[in-house]
Every structure is written in C-alpha cells, then in structure tokens.
Amino acid sequence: MYVNERFGEDERTIRYKVKAWNKLCQVVMDHLHKGQLLIVEGVPSIEVWKGNEDEPRAQMIVTAQVLRFLGPRPVTASEQEEIPI
Numbered sequence: 912m913y914v915n916e917r918f919g920e921d922e923r924t925i926r927y928k929v930k931a932w933n934k935l936c937q938v939v940m941d942h943l944h945k946g947q948l949l950i951v952e953g954v955p956s957i958e959v960w961k962g963n964e965d966e967p968r969a970q971m972i973v974t975a976q977v978l979r980f981l982g983p984r985p986v987t988a989s990e991q992e993e994i995p996i
Contacts, residue, residue, distance in 0.1 A: 912951065912973075929953070931975045938978065948981040 953975040962968045
C-alpha cells in the first residue's frame with residue numbers, strides 16, 4: 912500500500928506493508944485491484960532487519976482488521992476491450 916503525503920508544495924510517497932488473514936485475505940484476493948482506493952484499519956507494527964551490508968532496515972506493517980473500498984473498481988485493459996463503443 913502506498914500513501915501520498917503533502918506538505919505545502921512538497922509531496923512524498925510512503926510504502927506500508929499490509930497483512931490480511933483468514934476471510935479478510937480472501938476478500939482482498941477476490942475484490943482488490945491495482946490502483947483501487949481503500950481505507951485500511953488495523954494494528955501497526957515495525958519489522959526490523961539488517962540489509963545486505965549489515966545496514967539497519969525497517970518497515971511499517973499494518974495487520975488489517977477492517978477494509979473499506981472507496982469509489983468504483985478500476986477497469987482493467989482486458990475489460991476495456993469487452994465494452995462496446
């Protein structure tokens with residue numbers, strides 16, 4: 912999951928890893944498409960490890976408890992071909 916943050920005219924994108932388990936995982940697999948907007952509510956945690964040259968690395972992880980899909984589902988390229996004009 913990527914989140915865009917704006918500070919005046921500056922903008923940065925932050926990547927979060929989201930974990931989903933059980934039925935919520937199945938909902939994600941069946942209904943979530945690339946580029947679709949959603950709200951994730953869950954429990955945050957931080958994963959820490961050492962990189963290739965022993966440099967410290969860390970990543971924010973959210974274990975999802977609730978997902979709320981926003982807006983319409985994006986249309987894929989294969990679906991666009993099927994839409995008569």
